[in-house]
Amino acid sequence: MPKTILKNATAVNENTIFETDVLLNGDVIERLDSNISDDNANVIDLKGNLLLPGVIDDQVHFREPGLTHKGNIASESRAALAGGITTFMEQPNTNPQTTTIEKLEEKFSIAAKDSFANYSFLFGGTNDNLEELKKLDKNACSGVKLFLGSSTGNMLVDNEVVLEKIFSNTDMVISAHCEDESTIRANMAKYQQQYGDNIPVKFHPIIRSEEACYLSSSKAIALAKKTGARLHVFHVSTGIETDLFTNTVPLEEKKITSEVCIHHLWFSDEDYKEKGTLIKWNPAVKTKTDREKLWEALLDDRIDVVATDHAPHTIGEKDNPYTKAPSGGPLVQHALQAMLQKEKEGKISLEKLVEKMCHNPAKLFDIDRRGFIKEGYYADLVQVNRDSQIEVKKDNVLYKCGWSPFEGITFDSQVMRTFVNGYLAYDNGSFGKTKNAKRLTFNR
Known part of the structure; x- marks a missing residue:
């Protein structure tokens, strides 16, 4: 060049x-x-x-392999570039799941050919792949992903003995989806008994509740402290969870870190009436009070990173009754614009925005020479x-799924x-x- x-x-x-x-x-x-x-x-x-430094998104689902009718590495990384995201870390709940070194390297092969943005992948921990995880070189990928509450892909890790062994047997960052499964199941049974499959989506943050999030996050943090593991809690969604994290030491010295996603900073439960299942995520978008507490924790450095959890589904899939409509939505094209909008509103400074979206992901995952203008x-x-100015419309959305929760x-x-x-x-x-x-x- x-x-x-x-x-x-x-x-x-x-x-x-x-x-x-x-x-x-x-x-x-x-x-x-x-x-x-x-x-x-x-x-x-x-x-x-x-x-600005290119944005580093530490949590995306680009749906390849196996789910490519929703999106693929080429289509979604291309949309990411239009949104200023130059680096992504993709999640393991594809089909097949990224739970062996062989499947991990197959993903890298796809990205080497098709990706428009810099890439790495997380290796998925399960109840029965501990020995494979032990073979993983610490520099092979961006880290280990654990689903401590079930989500898309059926990768729930609920064997506590195995969980402690995973925490004790890797030096890599363990990124965790934290929601307590038993609490969610009990809540779901209650609302299904009343509504069947047609549960009003406004109950989503009650089913996948504050309690479910706090129980799981606090348990994961306790285990990390016990084992000395390096834990990163993905997509914190409640105010009560923010008190589990500290801002008393620099990021480089933290053993336990956290992330908040664009949708939890932008939407609240008041938006379900208009957006319906289009803003159905796991963990759920919760109350205005939760949103404000997330902002407070982001600004005072208890929360370290802003990410997207970009997870496209087709409109046809979303247009289903509550129990059949999948959770997740596309965000990489508009994440930086959404945060810049909040900067214009006086919610966050440009310097803090760059710290949370560019510098800190690079530091947290020890990425070589990215995330800074140096x-x-x-x-x-x-x-x-x-x-x-630009209005988000279907005809300027670049995702393969063809829609955005920011339309209009x-x-x-x-x-x-x-x-x-x-x-x-x-x-x-x-x-x-x-x-x-x-x-x-x-x-x-």
Whole structure:
């Protein structure tokens, strides 16, 4: 690739906003300075637009292999680029599940051919694959995923002896979906007795309740403390859970970390009336009070990361009675815009947004040279025009499933360009002809 100079950028990095030019050489950032010139470089004038590190999404479901009618690595990573996400970590509940090293490497082979964004995968822990997990090299993938409450894919780990052995036998980050299964089943039985399959979706956050989340999260944290495991709690959804996490030490020193998802920061249970099963997620979107407490914990650093839990389903699948409508929804194309909207509303600063969506995932998973605008780091970068409105409509949604929970919402910012390893992969609605993504490497 020829050199590229990005002129007149307003960069956001490591709690600082500054004016700079950026010289890209091959796949890395070679120089940050004012008035950079190079006769052999292409020049792109950013005209004062924001330049952010590429977003790192530590939790997506791209549905390949086996569920590709909903989405695949190519379609969803392409949508991610349009949303400024340059790196993703995909989850193991595909078909077949990513619960052997062989199946893990098969996914890497697909991504090497088809992915538009940098990639890694989580290895799924089950009740019966401990020996396979022990063989996994700590740098083979981004980490281990455990479903401590059942979700799409039937990967529930409910054998407590096995669970403790998993916690005791890996040095990798253990990312956990925490909902107490017995509590959920009891709640579901109560509402099915009353409504059959046609349970009103407004009861979803009562069935998959605050209690179910807290019981499971607190149990996982207690086990992590007992075993010394490195635990990351995915998609925290309740206010009460936020008190389980600390902000008294830097992220690099934390053994127990947490994440919140875009939908839990944006929607509340009041939105079920309009959106119905389109905002049915596990864990459930809960109350306005829960949402506010999640924001408080995000801003005071008890919550470390913002992610999407992007999990597409077709409209036909969503348009079913409550018990048959799957949980999950597509989010990667609009996650950064949603957070930038909250920044415009004064909810979060640009510096904190970049910390939670770019810096912290890189730190938490020990990713090599990504998540920052620094000399010598990979040139994963996003240009954002903060004064360009766009309404989310079906005809501009890029997901294979063809819909978004944000339809009808007008965002006040647009992703203009996305660079992946120095390559202009997305440019004002057009995609580059070359895939320049890389498999993530780690410093562990």
